[in-house]
Amino acid sequence: MPDFSKALFIGKKVEQLFYNRLLKKEKLPYLIEGSFKPFDIYTAGDHTRWEVKCDMKSNYTGNYLIEVQHYGKPSALMTTRAEYWVFYDSKMWVVAEPTKIKDLILKQGYKQIKTVGNGDDHHKLCYLIPKQDIVDISKWKLNVSEEEKLDPEGEI
Numbered sequence: 001m002p003d004f005s006k007a008l009f010i011g012k013k014v015e016q017l018f019y020n021r022l023l024k025k026e027k028l029p030y031l032i033e034g035s036f037k038p039f040d041i042y043t044a045g046d047h048t049r050w051e052v053k054c055d056m057k058s059n060y061t062g063n064y065l066i067e068v069q070h071y072g073k074p075s076a077l078m079t080t081r082a083e084y085w086v087f088y089d090s091k092m093w094v095v096a097e098p099t100k101i102k103d104l105i106l107k108q109g110y111k112q113i114k115t116v117g118n119g120d121d122h123h124k125l126c127y128l129i130p131k132q133d134i135v136d137i138s139k140w141k142l143n144v145s146e147e148e149k150l151d152p153e154g155e156i
Contacts (some may be wrong), residue, residue, distance in 0.1 A: 014054040022050075027048075051084070063131060064134055084097060102139045
């Protein structure tokens with residue numbers, strides 16, 4: 001697991017990759033710079049908000065990690081204002097609606113776990129959700145192109 005600064009670097013690269021994908025679709029995307037928690041990208045063409053999640057570890061665990069609380073406060077899935085969450089694992093893009101992810105958690109009864117990320121000294125509450133369950137409720141699944149493939153260190 002990379003440390004926080006490396007994970008942030010890789011996350012920003014993945015946001016840029018998805019932004020470039022939206023540019024090709026002529027959706028007039030705007031990549032939000034800096035720390036803005038509600039979403040990462042806004043597309044003016046269709047007024048859609050996107051949250052981009054990088055989870056390459058899911059290729060080994062078979063699960064996406066979905067955060068819901070950090071520093072004792074609601075976070076991520078509980079505070080998002082995005083219409084779509086975009087998951088990247090270096091092999092595919094999976095696009096799902098946060099409301100459907102919440103419904104899936106309730107329906108399947110996944111258990112919350114506590115975890116502390118590298119470089120962090122506070123736990124967060126998360127759900128480990130099988131990737132296939134997210135794919136099953138997703139709006140769409142797209143293959144990652146050769147130009148979009150990153151290795152675990154964030155290199156193309």
